[in-house]
Amino acid sequence: MPATPESAPLHRQARALMARLWPYFGQARGAWVLAGVTTVLASATEPMIPALLKPLLDRGFQAERSVALWHVPALLLLVFGLRAVATFLSQYSLALVIQTGLQRLRDALFAKLLSARLGLFDEQNASTLANTVVYEVQNGSALLINALVRLLRDGLTLLALLGYLVYLNWKLTLVVALILPPLMAVVRSLSKRMYRLSQQSQTATDELAYVVEENVLAHRDIRLHAAQAGQASRFGKLSRGLRQLSMKSTVAAAGMSALTHILSALALSAVIAVAMMQSADGSTTVGGFVAFITAMLMLIAPLKGLADAAQPITRGIAAMERGLSLMDQVSNESGGSFNKARATGELRLIDVSLQYGSGAQEQPALDGIHLHIRAGESVALVGSSGSGKTSLVNLLPRFLDSTSGRVELDGVDLKDWDLAALRAQFAYVSQHVVMLNDTLAANVSLGQQPDLDQVRLALEAANLGPWLQALPLGLDTMLGHNAMQLSGGQRQRLAMARAIYKNAPVLILDEATSALDTESEQAVQQALERLRQGRTSVVIAHRLSTIRHADRIIVLEGGQVREEGTHEALLALGGAYSHLYHIGLRSTESPTAQPPQQVLS
Secondary structure, three states: OOOOOOOOOHHHHHHHHHHHHHHHHOOOHHHHHHHHHHHHHHHHOOOHHHHHHHHHHHHOOOOOOOOOOOHHHHHHHHHHHHHHHHHHHHHHHHHHHHHHHHHHHHHHHHHHHHOEOOOHHHHOOHHHHHHHHHHHHHHHHHHHHHHHHHHHHHHHHHHHHHHHHHHHOHHHHHHHHOOHHHHHHHHHHHHHHHHHHHHHHHHHHHHHHHHHHHHHHOHHHHHHOOOHHHHHHHHHHHHHHHHHHHHHHHHHHHHHHHHHHHHHHHHHHHHHHHHHHHHHOOOOOHHHHHHHHHHHHHHHHHHHHHHHOHHHHHHHHHHHHHHHHHHHHOOEOOOOOEOOOOOOOOEEEEEEEEOOOOOOOOOOOEEEEEEEEOOOOEEEEEOOOOOOHHHHHHHOOOOOOOOEEEEEEOOEEHHHEOHHHHHOOEEEEEOOOOOOOOEHHHHHOOOOOOOHHHHHHHHHHOOOHHHHHOOOOHHHOEOOHHHOOOOHHHHHHHHHHHHHHHOOOEEEEEOOOOOOOHHHHHHHHHHHHHHHOOOEEEEEOOEHHHHOOOOEEEEEEOOEEEEEEOHHHHHHHOOHHHHHHHHHHHHHOOOOOOOOOOEOO
16 A cells, blocks of 8 residues: 555655656756755864864863964864855855745746636635645745755764764764664654644645635625624634644644753763763873764754754645645646637537536536527527526636537637637626736736727726826826725726727626616717627626617526517517516616616516
């Protein structure tokens, strides 16, 4: 049975993970070589310090010195200077390796998200994905590589000091070596526990961040329903759980460090006892003893480093595995090779069904839809909530794929189209407007190099000309987070301007005028009428003014087409459309109001 990550030895996990990371972090070969050479050089200077003490104590304090007064201090300065330069170069080259590799890994993860299948964003929340891409890979890679280099440095230092100890007194060195087996056993046991706790802590951190994300998004509802206390309690419970996991990790790490010190103290006590016995028969000198004790005490730092390395390595492995598992699990959207600069806009849905759930009891969102939309035709979709309107339009740019049947653009199955070429044929305006924290020009020309004259024309066509003129920075105005400082109507019209600027052959409007007042809607309707000329348009709307001039109205009910025809023909038919129309009319009538905007549910 293959070892699981948790059950596999720490060195195997680290080795396997570094093999995965090498394509990203291994390209800075010069920096790696410099880091390796300077790390070896810094480690080699460690035994030089006690080596200089031996002749100083044995011959430097006698009446007639055999060692020149300035030799040892000069050599000490040389050794420490060499060590300082080597340490600086090692840290700098290592930082270069980490930051260069981290940039490549982050770029690869973000590119993976940009081309990921859209279902991923329904399965994982935004805070988890952002935390993985930005924070976990950054912290994990820094922890892992720093810890591995520290492991190499401390390991080399340990070997150098042990070699010098063997040279000085092999019997005393055997006493020191007795602490290594129990120390390694402690490290192995506690590292498994820290790895498990690191994984649990990261999951708890994701849950905590998700609560914050939910409360930020729903801040109005939280206040309206006075739910602050309940949400604070929910957050506090998760926060306490994270604190407990963090304390368990701290106990494990501190326990490892404490045991290292205890074992080191036992070894030191044994060495002093044996050395005192050796001094009685003259087999060791004062200089030799002090040099041995100094070198042995210098062993504590690399031993502690080796023991402490388990915590950052386990945390780094757990964090990086989440990033790499995201890379493995995220499958790209699939498309064909058919490419066309500009489609005519003819759409066909042939026996199309769509089911979100996998259970047989799930009601299909779309059930056997047959629909032909001619090039340049304006089609409105109406129906009650849940009738399948949004599901249908989401099939067109392949935000969703049908469970069965075919969807065609210009006679070519959408799955045979190159995805970028397919989506270039659609302009989509939703009731849920999303703007980027960028300039006004960049938001209107999203994905294209902005033509400032065309951007201005698009804004004017969307009834935003006066607003644009009042902006001190004009098209260079930064919109901020999702342009939340703008009104709902302004944000909706910005989305309109984006669609006008794109000038695609197929226009999809999903409740696109829902946030506009009557005056603004009239201006935008005129722009949309001009925009729809010569283009295929598919419109979802509740307002009668948005759809009554459509070439054809499609009535959906239960995921099926129930009626289709013009506004007047469907009213005369007296069926589902007529029912929706009159319900909407009665719900908006007011004895004192002007003739209302009819609303179709």
